[in-house]
Amino acid sequence: MQYNRLVEYHESVQIVKMKHLIGVRALSGLFLMSGCTPNEVSSVKPATSGKRANTAIETSADKFARKPFVYDSSRQYIYISFDDGPQRGTMESYAVCKELGIKATYFIVAVHVKGRRDGRRIVNTIYNNYPGSVTANHSYDHAKGQYDSFYRHPNRALQDFLRAQDTIRPPYKLLRLPGNNAWVLKDTMRASRLVRPVARKLDSAGYNVLGWDAEWHFNHKDARPLQSAEKMAQKIKSLLDSNQTFTRNHLVLLAHDRMFQRSSDLDSLKKMLQILKQNPRYVFETLDHYPGLKW
Ligand SMILES: [Zn+2]
Numbered sequence: 001m002q003y004n005r006l007v008e009y010h011e012s013v014q015i016v017k018m019k020h021l022i023g024v025r026a027l028s029g030l031f032l033m034s035g036c037t038p039n040e041v042s043s044v045k046p047a048t049s050g051k052r053a054n055t056a057i058e059t060s061a062d063k064f065a066r067k068p069f070v071y072d073s074s075r076q077y078i079y080i081s082f083d084d085g086p087q088r089g090t091m092e093s094y095a096v097c098k099e100l101g102i103k104a105t106y107f108i109v110a111v112h113v114k115g116r117r118d119g120r121r122i123v124n125t126i127y128n129n130y131p132g133s134v135t136a137n138h139s140y141d142h143a144k145g146q147y148d149s150f151y152r153h154p155n156r157a158l159q160d161f162l163r164a165q166d167t168i169r170p171p172y173k174l175l176r177l178p179g180n181n182a183w184v185l186k187d188t189m190r191a192s193r194l195v196r197p198v199a200r201k202l203d204s205a206g207y208n209v210l211g212w213d214a215e216w217h218f219n220h221k222d223a224r225p226l227q228s229a230e231k232m233a234q235k236i237k238s239l240l241d242s243n244q245t246f247t248r249n250h251l252v253l254l255a256h257d258r259m260f261q262r263s264s265d266l267d268s269l270k271k272m273l274q275i276l277k278q279n280p281r282y283v284f285e286t287l288d289h290y291p292g293l294k295w
Contacts, residue, residue, distance in 0.1 A: 063130055064171040066295050075283045076240045078276060079252045079290060080104040081212065083138055083176065086112050086122035089223075089261035094126060094133065096260070096270045100277065103131065105210075105287040106257075107138035107176045110167035123168060134286040136174035136210075140164040147179040147194075154197035161202065172288050173207045183246060184209035186294035190246070208293045212254035213245040216272075223258040225265055229272035236276065247291055 071077070082093050085106055097104045106126050113119040126133045140160045143150035150157055161175060177198075182191040184203045190211070191199040202209055214235055217226040227235070236251055238244075245251045260266045276282055 069289055071291065072283070073249075074281070075249070076279075076281050077250045077283050077285050077289075078236065078240075079250070079285055079287050080255070080273075081107060081176070081210075081252060081287060082255055082257045083107045084109050084112065084142065085257040086116055086119045087258050089259060089266075090122055090257040091125070092266050093255075093257050093260045093269060094122075094129075096266060096273065098129065098132060100270070100273050101132075102273050102277070102284045103133065103286045104284075105134050105136055105174070107136050108164075108168045108170070109138050109142050109178075110140040110164040111142075113167055127169075127171065130171065131286065134172070134174070134288055135168060135170040136172070136176065136287065137161060137164050137168055137170055137207075138176050139178045140167070142178040145179070150178070151180070151194045151198055154201055157198040158201045158205065161207070162205075173205075174287055174293075175202060175207045175209050176211070177209060181211040182209050183211045185290075185292040188292060206294065208290075210252060210287050210290065211246065212252045214239055214251065214253050216253065216255040216259065218256060218259045223256070223261070225255075225259045225268055229268045229275060232272050233275040237279070250291060252287070252290070 080097065080102060082090070082104060085108055090106070094104070094106070108123055113123050116122070123135055127135050140163050143157075143160075150160075165173075177195055180192065180195050182195050182199055183189065184191065184199050185208055189196075189199060189203065191209075199209060214232075216232050218224060219226060232253075236253060240249065240251050255269070260269045276284075
């Protein structure tokens with residue numbers, strides 16, 4: 001299934017409560033990345049009413065209990081994320097990350113869990129490998145690719161995410177919007193006008209919405225990666241070193257599982273991760289360790 005990724009900055013709004021977390025340089029850098037200038041920039045508090053999540057979904061497994069996490073200010077944190085699984089390439093990407101000891105987050109589409117004979121097994125494998133990997137919510141059916149109408153009905157969209165949560169059963173309330181780069185953390189919201197209503201509803205329901213700082217792009221016809229391993233590693237370094245990430249010294253990389261279903265492309269993923277691993281400043285984490293989440 002192909003999805004057109006709409007990165008909507010044209011009418012984007014910055015809603016920032018914790019300016020110490022997100023420097024002005026970082027925000028302006030994000031707009032530079034998108035090649036667009038925001039029409040509207042405001043400082044408005046996100047909806048904070050309603051029930052907060054305690055520790056996301058209750059689980060008997062102690063390994064999912066929240067523990068204090070201390071960041072080392074001399075390090076840079078990289079969060080590798082794969083979207084739209086389970087699909088071809090999911091287990092291949094997972095195996096490479098596991099082999100290299102690199103943590104990664106998998107944003108799961110619920111219909112793909114149900115639509116594949118091995119869908120549940122794949123999701124369980126990723127889930128059980130925590131803290132090496134973590135599953136997260138990426139909607140029930142990826143808005144069927146109809147993002148405009150999906151986000152224009154925020155109540156329906158919220159129900160879609162809640163239904164997906166029931167199917168995917170991820171350990172935490174971590175979510176990525178389909179086809180849209182938005183952020184909703186404890187004290188920060190950054191969402192375009194289109195997705196803001198559902199972003200507020202998700203915030204009130206205790207969800208953290210995670211966007212991305214860099215995307216490894218792919219050809220939408222054959223799902224093959226467009227940038228080389230070296231180029232992606234260089235881009236990641238450059239964004240971190242020039243403070244062009246949503247949170248300083250923390251970078252979220254977006255990739256898609258299906259990009260790595262061929263062995264030569266999987267080699268490219270492996271190569272990029274090996275290049276990154278050589279940098280002693282880098283720490284790889286799952287997105288439940290991203291700063292500023294609500295629990
Ligand atoms: Zn997606």
